[in-house]
Amino acid sequence: MKLTLVRHQYFKMHDPSPHYHPENPERLSRVERGLRAYNLLGSLDKARITPGNPMIYREVHDEAYLREILDEAEYAFGAFFIDPDTYMSPGTMNALEALAGSVNYALDVIDEASVIILGRPPGHHAGRSGVALGAPTQGFCLVNTVALLAYKLARRGRVLVVDFDVHHGNGTQEILGSLGKVKHVDIHQEYTTIYPWTGAPGLVGEGNLYNINLPPGSGDDVYLDALKLLAYAVEDHDPDYIVVSAGFDSYNGDNSFSNIKATSATFNTIGKMIASKVQRVVAFLEGGYGVGLERGVPAFIQGLLGKDDPVGENPTKTPPSLWSLYRERLKEVMEAHGINLKV
Numbered sequence: 001m002k003l004t005l006v007r008h009q010y011f012k013m014h015d016p017s018p019h020y021h022p023e024n025p026e027r028l029s030r031v032e033r034g035l036r037a038y039n040l041l042g043s044l045d046k047a048r049i050t051p052g053n054p055m056i057y058r059e060v061h062d063e064a065y066l067r068e069i070l071d072e073a074e075y076a077f078g079a080f081f082i083d084p085d086t087y088m089s090p091g092t093m094n095a096l097e098a099l100a101g102s103v104n105y106a107l108d109v110i111d112e113a114s115v116i117i118l119g120r121p122p123g124h125h126a127g128r129s130g131v132a133l134g135a136p137t138q139g140f141c142l143v144n145t146v147a148l149l150a151y152k153l154a155r156r157g158r159v160l161v162v163d164f165d166v167h168h169g170n171g172t173q174e175i176l177g178s179l180g181k182v183k184h185v186d187i188h189q190e191y192t193t194i195y196p197w198t199g200a201p202g203l204v205g206e207g208n209l210y211n212i213n214l215p216p217g218s219g220d221d222v223y224l225d226a227l228k229l230l231a232y233a234v235e236d237h238d239p240d241y242i243v244v245s246a247g248f249d250s251y252n253g254d255n256s257f258s259n260i261k262a263t264s265a266t267f268n269t270i271g272k273m274i275a276s277k278v279q280r281v282v283a284f285l286e287g288g289y290g291v292g293l294e295r296g297v298p299a300f301i302q303g304l305l306g307k308d309d310p311v312g313e314n315p316t317k318t319p320p321s322l323w324s325l326y327r328e329r330l331k332e333v334m335e336a337h338g339i340n341l342k343v
């Protein structure tokens, strides 16, 4: 696979200082440190993007909502919160323009090269008008880049959205739910235990949705097992394009607000699995707040390139009691969708 890396200094200008917030510009520096450590930063192709007009997001967000946040961004003076989780700052407009430029770029080149967008703020919790599916907040997100890419690519062919952020992509589900053409596989921590408290398995009638729930405490073995359903979705839907919400907050020890113990093995396998079937992939950085950025991102990228896990941590194991919980949840998804897979 030919893979191009999108970075832009504007992505670092959305900045919570002087407040502390886990979603901060240092996240991208951690990604870069990780890529450098595994000799990927120099070797990957880099894109030169031109910042774009964030109004392109009106295809997936209500225009009134979009105008409101753009207005807030334009006149921001110091960082401020639009809800208890989500901030804006004087550099937010720059970051939104870089996001729009990344979308334009990805749509231009996708038929020749896959793209990984190392941008921020993340987007998969942003619904049509901000908060999605009754969540308490927008969860650090302002505009939904993956939903926009999927929406636009669905005009060109079959699209599969893969969201492996530890949190449910409620905004993406809300936006794409009515667009029957896009299949959405969302792997997240058991929805009753974590923000945004949505993402129940067994939902049908919401587009083509597999919500795969992993019990808190799940390790690589459970995660790798759950990927059987992702492989099934890829076979079944036979996508022309895969759009990825690439979150690394399920990495073992990444942060204090989630509890999945995946390591580099999982992220490398996901990358390989995707790239073995489809050559046109756009991945967008969602969550990941610590070690997941340094180790998960390189493992995933190498997987996309068909290469082995460069990090090579010992895979984590899941206690037997959690396996049965996991299997119950997976069966709910399979029963709802009439899938016959051995678990």
Ligand SMILES: [Zn+2]
Pocket: 165, 166, 167, 247, 249, 286, 287, 288
């Ligand atoms: Zn997340």
